[in-house]
Amino acid sequence: MSLNIPISQLLYKIATISVFGAAVHICIILIMPHVSKGNAWSRLEDSTKLNELAILTQAPGRPSPLTFMAPDVSYAICRYDLSNGPLQLRAPLPNDLWSIALYTPHGENYYLISGRHVQSKAVNLLVVVDRTIDNEKQEEQNLGAAGKTELREITVSAPAKTGMILIRAPVPKPAFAAEVSALLKQAFCRPVTFDQQAATGR
Amino acid sequence: MKSRFIYLKNRIRRYRHAPLLAFAGRIVLFILGGITIGSVSAWYMIENGSALTTSQSGSWQLWIHDGDVGADPYTLAHMSRKGRLPITSSNALYFAATHDSEGEKIAADCDYALDGKPLASDWWSLAVYSPDGRHIKNNSARSSINSSSALRYENGSYTIHLARRARPGNWIEIAGENDLTLMLRLYGIHASKNAQRSNSIEQNLPIIRRQDCH
Numbered sequence: 001m002s003l004n005i006p007i008s009q010l011l012y013k014i015a016t017i018s019v020f021g022a023a024v025h026i027c028i029i030l031i032m033p034h035v036s037k038g039n040a041w042s043r044l045e046d047s048t049k050l051n052e053l054a055i056l057t058q059a060p061g062r063p064s065p066l067t068f069m070a071p072d073v074s075y076a077i078c079r080y081d082l083s084n085g086p087l088q089l090r091a092p093l094p095n096d097l098w099s100i101a102l103y104t105p106h107g108e109n110y111y112l113i114s115g116r117h118v119q120s121k122a123v124n125l126l127v128v129v130d131r132t133i134d135n136e137k138q139e140e141q142n143l144g145a146a147g148k149t150e151l152r153e154i155t156v157s158a159p160a161k162t163g164m165i166l167i168r169a170p171v172p173k174p175a176f177a178a179e180v181s182a183l184l185k186q187a188f189c190r191p192v193t194f195d196q197q198a199a200t201g202r
Numbered sequence: 203m204k205s206r207f208i209y210l211k212n213r214i215r216r217y218r219h220a221p222l223l224a225f226a227g228r229i230v231l232f233i234l235g236g237i238t239i240g241s242v243s244a245w246y247m248i249e250n251g252s253a254l255t256t257s258q259s260g261s262w263q264l265w266i267h268d269g270d271v272g273a274d275p276y277t278l279a280h281m282s283r284k285g286r287l288p289i290t291s292s293n294a295l296y297f298a299a300t301h302d303s304e305g306e307k308i309a310a311d312c313d314y315a316l317d318g319k320p321l322a323s324d325w326w327s328l329a330v331y332s333p334d335g336r337h338i339k340n341n342s343a344r345s346s347i348n349s350s351s352a353l354r355y356e357n358g359s360y361t362i363h364l365a366r367r368a369r370p371g372n373w374i375e376i377a378g379e380n381d382l383t384l385m386l387r388l389y390g391i392h393a394s395k396n397a398q399r400s401n402s403i404e405q406n407l408p409i410i411r412r413q414d415c416h
Contacts, residue, residue: 017235024240025247032248032279039282060337060345067285067335068296068385070327071346097325097389101289107281109269109290116324116390159271166287170325170389172350 033106040066041105041164044079051087053078053167053189055181074169074180078189082129082161089125089165090151091187093118097170100125102156104163111135111156120152126192127165130157165189248279255280259404262297262386269294284335295323295391295403299384300333302410310338310378312415313365318408320358324390325349328362328408330374331383338382340375347372362408366416384410 005013033039047065048054056075058064069075080087091100099114100123113123135157167187169180214220247255255276257264265280267273269288273281281288288296302308316328329346332338337345347362352372354360363369364376364384376382388403 013232017232017239020232020236021239021243024237025244026240028240028244029247029275029279032244033275033282036279036282038285040285040287043285058337060339060343062337064336066287068298068329068331069337070385070387071329071337071343072327072348072351099289099293099389101287103287104271106278107269107287108271108273108278109288110271112290112293114293114390164287168289168389170327170348170350172325172348 039105040103040107041079041162044077044164048077048079050079050081051189051191053089053187055184070170072171074171074177074184076167076169076184076187078165080127080158080163080165080189082127082158084191086192087127087189088192089127089187089189090122091125091167092122092183093120094183097168097172099168101166101168102127102158102163103166104160110159110163113154118152118154120149122151124151124153125165126153126155127158127163128155129161130155244279247276248283251276251280257404259297259407261299261301261303261410262404262407263299264295264297264404267291268296286335289389293389293391295388297386297388297407299386299410300381302412304412306412308364308382308384308410309415310366310376310380310382313363313413315411315413316362316364316408317411318360318362319406321349321388321406322392322402323349323388324392326386326388328374328384328386330364330376331385332378333381333383335383338376338378340377342368342375344373344375347374365413 036042044065053076056065056069056077058069058071058075060071065077066075076091078087078089089100092098093100093113093115096114096116099112101109102111103109113125167184169184171177171180214223217223251263251265255265255267255274257266265277267277268281269290270277271290288294300308302314308314325348327346327348330338352360352362360372362372362374364374366376368375386407392402
């Protein structure tokens with residue numbers, strides 16, 4: 001079988017298909033974060049409630065709420081929606097390894113605070129949609145703040161009304177599991193009511 | 203068979219809408235070809251990454267901008283498909299391995315020894331998963347080792363055994379019959395710049411040596 005097509009015409013056809021293929025490629029890559037049902041937000045949608053902290057359980061051989069969860073880390077997550085106002089998250093940070101990470105619905109970690117950053121036993125985060133707040137400055141202040149305090153108040157500006165907060169509590173050895181679990185249960189997240197906002201003056 | 207084919211070909215040629223059909227056929231082929239090329243290349247780049255989005259150190263692959271705000275579209279697509287929530291790359295690093303140091307797939311029916319050196323981070327943890335990121339079912343619930351629990355030699359180096367049966371020292375139980383994925387996560391990275399990170403961490407990542415297969 002022979003192709004009775006001039007070589008220039010054949011090259012033109014290959015180039016045209018390649019350009020169309022590249023356009024399809026770019027569309028898939030750009031659309032994927034918005035439509036994927038495999039992302040963390042979608043995976044957690046059925047098993048967790050909005051604006052409530054949920055401790056994620058993981059067991060060998062059973063589907064875990066997120067993929068590639070560390071077996072020696074306890075996790076708690078709060079999916080939030082700030083449409084009706086700010087959100088408060090209070091959590092202990094008993095050592096350098098604990099961390100609180102804030103994510104966009106696509107999984108971008110826009111803010112992180114760990115026990116290493118703040119010399120406090122616990123933090124009280126107020127998550128708001130406020131472009132005037134500079135999260136980087138806040139982080140610098142936390143790093144610069146001297147002395148150990150009981151509770152540190154931090155206001156974080158979220159880039160969008162929805163997102164996720166993930167608390168990571170490493171369990172160095174199995175013997176510490178119960179202690180870590182008990183500390184993690186002290187954490188909570190909830191919408192801030194009008195009265196609370198007035199009381200704090202924010 | 204050949205005469206039947208020629209007969210059909212001639213009938214189609216004689217059909218008065220043949221040029222239109224041929225044109226429509228070329229358009230359909232063009233669209234299908236483009237969609238196939240675009241989809242397959244996108245799938246490959248999301249699953250495996252490229253030199254622009256990942257870095258490879260021996261068996262270990264790192265998505266350079268895992269978790270970062272403003273990460274490249276490929277990294278964002280990869281994260282949203284995998285369903286992970288990684289910490290930003292300036293604070294944590296996640297290295298994944300699906301092949302041993304000889305380039306063979308890490309399989310549940312083989313034993314492995316991982317030889318590593320001290321890693322410049324506050325804490326690390328190594329865990330074993332199925333390829334889709336689930337914990338594998340085992341009897342001992344020992345599917346991870348971390349820097350707090352790992353036993354080390356005097357110079358800080360360590361060996362971790364991945365085996366079906368219990369081993370003295372650092373042991374992670376593997377089970378099942380499928381391929382495995384290892385993930386080494388490092389929290390609290392000591393070096394902030396990429397070049398420093400390459401020197402201090404990537405050179406010290408464990409070497410995955412295959413031992414006996416059953």
